[in-house]
Amino acid sequence: MRVEIVAIGTELLLGQIADTNSQWLGEQLAANGIASHFHQHVGDNHERIISALRIALSRSDAVIICGGLGPTQDDITRSAVAEIMGVSLVRQDFLVERISAMFASRGRPMTENNLLQADVPEGATIIDQTRGTAPGLICPVGAQVIYCVPGVPYEMSDMFTRAILTDLIARSQAEGNTSVIASRVLRTWGAAESGLAEAIDSRFDELENSDRVTIAFLASGIEGIKVRLTARGDNVEHAVALLADEEVIVRKLITDAFGDVIFGVDDETMEHAIASRLVARGLTLGLAESVTGGLISSRLVNIPGASQWFRGSLVSYASALKHELLGVAQGPVVSAEAAEQMARGARELLGADVGLSVTGVAGPDEQDGQVPGTVFVGLAVGDSVSHVSFRLPGDRARIRSYGAISALNALRQTIDRLL
């Protein structure tokens, strides 16, 4: 089963937006053992979309089209696919009703062109929308298939996970491919990719000729380095068992080399790691953020049920607020002392059990004699008030993002050590 990704949109060709969809889909297909040999980008042009699809169908078993399903004049994926299928577009009454109802529920007037999104090629199946208006499509072309999904990443990923992957796996099994893939991502923070690769090098060599187990690195920028383990088994139990064995081996290699750098698996983020520790101990958290500007707080509240353990954050961007509200002594506010006082102050002001603070310099200018990238993290955990410091690379946004995850990682390790 070979799947080709065709991303549609003149904005991709003009470089106005990045094609993150092909990367995401590529990663998902690989994790599920489905081959993908080509990706294409093509503009909002009927003839060229047709040409790209014919090429894709000449060399791949299935095609995923991202984009061109919206309500505007340049959204022409539906008509191009209908032409490839050799069928007409038929307006579906139930989709008309659904789209109308969605506008009504938001109290917004619906213009006529929105109903273009109710047009479906004859013989195609709908992938219901749960996050937007344009439904996705599963379009058979003889024994092959074209999937159409919106270009909006979170609508696309939802439809892939909910409908397309299942369909692809069913098709793959119908071809007699009954092997099953299981994969797991180990998420690390604090080790470089080259260092991780060196730590696992011996295992890479052992697996070189294995058609059962593979290891890959995914550099994920501000979220650290992911190590993806993939196992191909004869059935689910077999794949899961192979994967579990491999995880033990790789975890040991990483931990022996770098200590406690694995903070989660699969979709578990650093904030999940914090939430689970606080919930287990019945503790609440309060933050004082300066350089991170609310970023840590905004990450933590993404966890459902955060109100159980998260009190809040004082974003004390103006130095005066650090002195007046957090009790930081007069003097430089980018310092280890200020970070500790902020953590203690946050705990008191916000009525929390645990206090975490971040102060630093995002740049472009120095502050308090500290160069951009300097970050102090304060930790008020149990009876101990302590700090750690970092020198982080990158521009303002990068320093802030690295600062946020570094602070959360320090809190994770401090809770594990002290509580």
Add this chain to the structure above:
Amino acid sequence: MRVEIVAIGTELLLGQIADTNSQWLGEQLAANGIASHFHQHVGDNHERIISALRIALSRSDAVIICGGLGPTQDDITRSAVAEIMGVSLVRQDFLVERISAMFASRGRPMTENNLLQADVPEGATIIDQTRGTAPGLICPVGAQVIYCVPGVPYEMSDMFTRAILTDLIARSQAEGNTSVIASRVLRTWGAAESGLAEAIDSRFDELENSDRVTIAFLASGIEGIKVRLTARGDNVEHAVALLADEEVIVRKLITDAFGDVIFGVDDETMEHAIASRLVARGLTLGLAESVTGGLISSRLVNIPGASQWFRGSLVSYASALKHELLGVAQGPVVSAEAAEQMARGARELLGADVGLSVTGVAGPDEQDGQVPGTVFVGLAVGDSVSHVSFRLPGDRARIRSYGAISALNALRQTIDRLL
């Protein structure tokens, strides 16, 4: 002159790295009025690279290949291009010397496989390396041309700017094409894509056969809808003038239909719109965030110089903090009254001139009898304390993101109205 970009590397197909090169090249080509109708990604496989190149040459005048020029076994771009050209690879002594000297100067041992980078298809011209080891190549294929550059972004961009662009412009002018492209993006918040399309519909019709001006929509999710205007002129002045005229027309159509929904152009974000208004009036801002959890604050501090006008934010996630620190009366905290009290309280607690607050329900559960997506924004601007409310779609993260930009947009419009 149509240029196709072919990015080579199995890591692109597996989603292990993002293809930022195609985006960057697309932007550069567009800015120089050179058309690009297709991009391709293909893995490190000889046969499939050959196939991708033949397809590219069948529909484009020139091809830029990124990647596959390194020293390892899977770097096979050179041999694939030689096959397409119908020539042999010849090892160039001067390149052998140059590569050897580079290793010597860095005090690193050179393994034999590095000399693969000295192999050049007969008839090709070298693009000198200034940042790495593998030279680039300009490879004539009849009247067409294939450019080969390394996949490392900063080596690629250097070679493009230094050698490829000049060559492309010379070829384009030799064809008699001297046109120049200019483009501008109008950024909107508060109008649906379909509504914008309808508002501009008459203009779309007028431009249908224009080869001078085009309009496109870019749905940018939580950042609103972008309207891109592109003009092709005989020279820079002509393109800029065409673009300016078109902007006047489209701005009027949008503003007549939806009022003040255009908040910026090109790279200007909503936070830039807020910053410029506060700086112009010499005012400072303080926030009280509940449902947005620090997201508004973290967006604002991305603007360099934010300390000039941003005091800070109290993320009052626990209801008790709203009562204790912001003076919100006992009772429901998801209400218009609470939002107004929070805005007033933020202004006082944080010592700011303007107060902005957000309270609401991100879900999945109801709160204070309000359904998920309900958001109240409080505005303490000048002598007036007011509120606006929204019913926002999506999951927790989505409601929070929409809430943040909706609140900033309300502040923008309120400042324009009152101050």
